[in-house]
Amino acid sequence: MMKLRYAKASPFVRKVIVFADEAGIADRIELQPADPWGNEADIAKDNPLGKVPALITSDGTFVGSFACCDYLDRRNGKRLIPDEPKLRWRAMQMHGLADGAMEATLVYVIESLRRPAEFVYQPYLDRQTAKIERALDAIEARLGDISEIDLGSITTGCMLGYLDFRMKGKLDWRKRAPGLAAWYADFSKRPSMLKTQPD
Ligand SMILES: N[C@@H](CCC(=O)N[C@@H](CS)C(=O)NCC(=O)O)C(=O)O
Known part of the structure; x- marks a missing residue:
């Protein structure tokens, strides 16, 4: 186990x-x-x-x-990081964007929630927001590349769930990326996502 x-x-x-x-x-x-x-x-x-x-x-x-x-991925379950080069590279590319947006969001959260207010450096927060926004735009432009369940789409779904959880009122990602919002409306209903919602 x-x-x-x-x-x-x-x-x-x-x-x-x-x-x-x-x-x-x-x-x-x-x-x-x-x-x-x-x-x-x-x-x-x-x-x-x-x-x-x-x-x-x-x-x-x-x-x-x-x-x-x-x-x-190598424990005899369904493969989600494909070996086939083109599918693998696609999953890696989308993972990189979503994982990076996740990390920028975490940095934003730590900076804004855990630091004493007098030490919060607004330009640094704005840099994180810009990273998230550009990553959202990049993923929005490649919706076809998250159409399968793989490492890329899973990371994208978890990143958007984290934006809902932590960036409410700070970043209206659905307005910025309406195609991604429609994609997430479906993806977030998967049992794997419903079971793991953050409180
Ligand atoms: N790149 C790492 C990031 C992991 C990470 O930052 N985890 C956070 C929670 S979301 C954490 O444990 N932070 C505690 C710390 O940085 O001291 C990964 O992909 O797992």
């Missing part, structure tokens, strides 16, 4: 859980909660970087959502 150190609000963790669910192997993973902002020593024993996700397996521990997904 694999173990996943997780936090429910983390979009990177959500990516890994949705990936495992879509691959049909979620029942082989035991979820073990971790609070990366609480007792750092606890998560640090599994991930020296003090971050979730960390996937503990009989083949060693994987830290970072991409490495976790890559390992899960």
